[in-house]
Amino acid sequence: MKKTIVLSHPKLAESAVQSFLLEGLNWLDAGVNIIKLDQKLLRSTLSLAEQRELILNSAEVFLQFPLYWYSAPASLAQWQEELFTDKFVHDLQEKNKVQPATLAAVISMADKSADFGAGARIGRTISELLSPFQAFAEKVGFSYRKPFIIEQFNYQTPKQQERTLIEYLMYIADADASFEQRSEWLLAQLTKIEQTANSAILRDYLQQQLDEYRLLDATLGEIKNDRE
């Protein structure tokens, strides 16, 4: 089954974070389908019928967008209005009864996660703000996955951005088992990446993470032995 990313951004070509994520997706083993929607509400190069076919055949659908006024850009709402006719919703519900798919939101935002929730600067939680997408997912029979949040990408150092990318790729690949399993998965991916400056940084970062993990694991082992 396929993975499909529905990417809504008013000015896609000008977005540093979206370009970076799109570049990284090339590294993934399995190809990912991307439906791009931009500010002019131009439709994807795929027809509506082709897009419906793609969604029906996807095990995972990602709605990826920058948080605009605490919701998605207009092009995503427009896409929902056009694509999800009564008939298509019915077809999708029937299909999801047999082969349930998941829907996940991938959000980039200029605010920090810590700024959301009762008493914070933005008084509602991200979960509340994204609840229309949860209700949408449930209506069409998708299970709703915890969203992936990218905060203040443009303020991140290059190293932090690499880390964001790795976590994003793991999220898309659904490699969310133990950290060791995730690391092994990523190492396997990395062996396929050409030697570039970027991947050297990635290797360093991952090696460091693995070393830290092994140290932690050994320490925990010792503590356990001491107690027995």
Place this chain on the structure above:
Amino acid sequence: MKKTIVLSHPKLAESAVQSFLLEGLNWLDAGVNIIKLDQKLLRSTLSLAEQRELILNSAEVFLQFPLYWYSAPASLAQWQEELFTDKFVHDLQEKNKVQPATLAAVISMADKSADFGAGARIGRTISELLSPFQAFAEKVGFSYRKPFIIEQFNYQTPKQQERTLIEYLMYIADADASFEQRSEWLLAQLTKIEQTANSAILRDYLQQQLDEYRLLDATLGEIKNDRE
């Protein structure tokens, strides 16, 4: 200060409920400005500069729309993206510090209110689903008013629809004091309405409500006297 309704509907001319509400607005004493946004994302006949001027001079702004995929139609998001530039947001925040305005959502929906919330068919509350508009209101310095919800208008009897209209007009007029005050306000409005079949129904309805209120008031008075 003015009242402005921003009306977003994909097919405004075909909407029974929106036509009905627009008709009723003519009855209100003070004129209400209306910015219409439709499915083709056609802009209002007002320029963006004129719309900004109107918003800056409004004591109350209403976002009125049918609930589409548990949020607003695309044209409202598009309007927010276009109108609320950094500069305009700043101007509005400064103005709201001196003369605070309110923002309210007026929602029509095919679902029943009882179908929303944890454990219900739609697992989130209307308050949660509309939280992006609350966060938007607070960001630009508006106070956020409890939304006005119209459920299943097309299934309502003509009498129920008249009642919905009265409640809607009271909401727009902000006549939310005691029921008696609200009734008096409405009676004052009604004296200005031409004699039509509609207003006869309205008069009957209101007279009945007033009679019931006076009966209730008398009964409460008796109970109080008995206790003293």
